[in-house]
Structures are given as C-alpha cells and as structure tokens.
Amino acid sequence: MSLNSIFQYFVPKDKKFFPLFEQAGANLIVMAKALKESVYTTDLSRRAELNKKIEDLEHKGDDITHQIHLELGKNFITPFDREDIHSLASSLDDVADFIQGASNRMELYKVETPSQAMKEIADLILEATDHVAKALNELRDLKNIRNITDSCVRINSVENKADYIFDKAMSELFEYEKDAITLIKTKEVLSAMEDATDKCEDVANVLESILVKNA
Template sequence: MFNRLLPKNLGFFDLFERHAQHACEAAQAMQEALKALPNKAQIQCVQECEHQCDDVAHMTIELMRKTFITPFDREEIRHLISKMDDVADYVDAAATRLDLFEVKEAPKELKEICDVLVRAQKEVLKTMKLLRNMKNTQELQDVLKNINSLENEGDRLHRAGLVALFQGDVDPLTVIKLKDIYSMLEEAVDSCEDVAHVVEGIIIEHVG
C-alpha cells in the first residue's frame, strides 16, 4: 500500500520510448541498406542509432541509481533495458558484417527477415507507449502476441534462407558470410520477443 501512495518517476518511460524509437530507426536503416548494396550511408545510420541506444540504456541505469521510487522493480528495469539494447546490438552487428564482408546483393529471405524485424520493433515501441499505463492490459497483451507471431515468422524465414543458401549455387565463402548475417538479424527478432517476455512478467507482477 505504501508504494502505491508514492509518486512514480515517469522519466523511465520516456527513456524506454526513446530507446525503442532509436532501435526502430536502426532496423529501418538496415532495411534500406539491404535494398541497394553497398550502402555505407545507411550502415553508418545503423551504427549511429546503436550508439544512441547505448546512451539511453546508460541513462536508464543512472536514473535507476538516483531514483528512490521506481515504476517497477529495479531488476525488472535493468532486465528490460538490457533486452531492448540487445535488439540494437544485433542490428549493428549485422550491418557491420554487411560492410566488412562487402556483400553486394541481399537474398530475398534476408530482406524479408529484416522486414519482420522492423515490424517487430515497431510493436516493441507500441509496447513501451502502453507500458506507461497498464490499466488496459488487453491491448498490451495483444501487442505482445503480435511480437510472438513475428518471432515465429522470423524463425521460418531464417530456416528458409539457410535452405536456399545451402541448396543454391552459392560459393562457400558467400554462404559463410550470409549465414552469419542471417543469424544476427534472427537474434534481433528473438530479442524483440525477449522484451515481450520481460513485459509479460512485469504485467503479472504488478497487475495480476
């Protein structure tokens, strides 16, 4: 009862939304990069967005240290921002490999899994906006289900992409390069689902 009477610091929700927005921009820049390779400008944009995500993550942890009353448990905040940051990290890793490996053309399935990533991260952004007010938990649960469905679609595209790589007329070195990039994007989509799982736990803990 005491905790309910104390004001909550809404600064955390501002930071969650800001992080999710930067991660959206990173995913969209990756999406654009894959449309016309090589594309150093979009790859640089991914990297800049990832740095912004890191900055927001650090700000969140610093705010947590300075704040007496937090919106939910400190460990939940730390876990949430960590999983959110994983998305941007994996997108950045994929973009870096595109550049280092000098990939000239992206397979159809690689573009499609990135499309799924963009959609999933947009759902994460919706989640962060809804998290400010957990009274309408049904709407929040619907968004979390969408993320889960997109993760399943990402898994399917990942498998289809690998099958196409290994069964197609692709030289072994290119297979190795593209397989690595596929894995990074698939991990990014998985991380969106990880964020959804953390939020589900928060809902159970604080709403019931």
C-alpha cells in the same frame, strides 16, 4: 504485493523511466528502417552511409541504457520492480546490438546482392520493433494491459515467421550454394538478423513478466 508496489500508490507518476523506455523504442524503429533500406539497396556507398547511421543510433541506444541504469541507482522508488527495469533496458539494448551487428556484417563482407530472405527478415525486424515501441508507450498506464499483451503476441508471431524464413534459407543455402565464401557471408548476416527478432521476443517476455507482477 511488493513493498515497491505499495509505495507506488503514494507517489506521483514516474517522469524518468517511461520517457527513456519510449526513447529506446523509437530509436529501435529508426534503426530498423535504416537496416531495411540498407538491405533493399545495392548501392554500396549508400549502404556504408546507412551503416554509419545505424552505428550512431546504436551508440544513442547505449546512452539511453546507461541513463536508465543511472536512474536506477539514484531512485529508491521505481514504477515497477528494479530487476524488471534492468532486464527491459538490457533486452532493448540487445535488439539494437544485433540490428547494428547485421548492418555491420553486410558492410564488412561487402554483400553486393542481399538475398530475398534478408529482405524478408529485415521487414520483420521493422515490424517487431514497431510492436515493441507500441508496448513501451503503453507502460505509462498499466491499465491498458490488453494493448501491451496484443503487442507481445504480435512480436512472438513475427519471431516465429523469422525463424521459419531463416531455417528455410539455411536449408536452401547449404543445398544450392556452391561458393563457400558466399555461403558464410550470407549465413552470418542472416544469423544476426534472426537474432535481432529473438531479442525482440526477449523484450516481449520481460513485458509479460511486468504485466503479471502488476496485475
């Protein structure tokens, strides 16, 4: 057991890191919902509004990440290992970055008619972020290990589904799409979206590491 873990037995419940992680999780859900709406609409002006909203939310996520790092610098005792706090904050920030990246590419490339694969992966991003947020909300009480583990398993399942949809979409794209510009646009957007699910899986991996160390 680490020195930090021993100290935790003698200090009050953390009132800084857990609320910040919960805010980060809630922010990801709002971003994912906005991305889903953006993918399902063909109204380019509405998509531009949603892209701006997602950009603002990504900046909000950056602020939360920055605050977590500030708290790490100010607090000697943390609720779990400092490296894991840093890794968790960074992986959550990565999810936000790729959600924003997917939205931005749709806007920049003027994707008029999002593909079915984009819609399906957008659905999965929202599902994954929901599980991420649920797991983060359980961190306050590590006695509920089963709930966190269940969320991690579901995140991994979602990521596998996104991989399958992405690979199938790429296969069909290169086989049937004859317009090179459309092919590149579609590939770039799908890549960013699939990467967002990969980053959710990275969050799950960090959470599982925390569980192992604090079991």
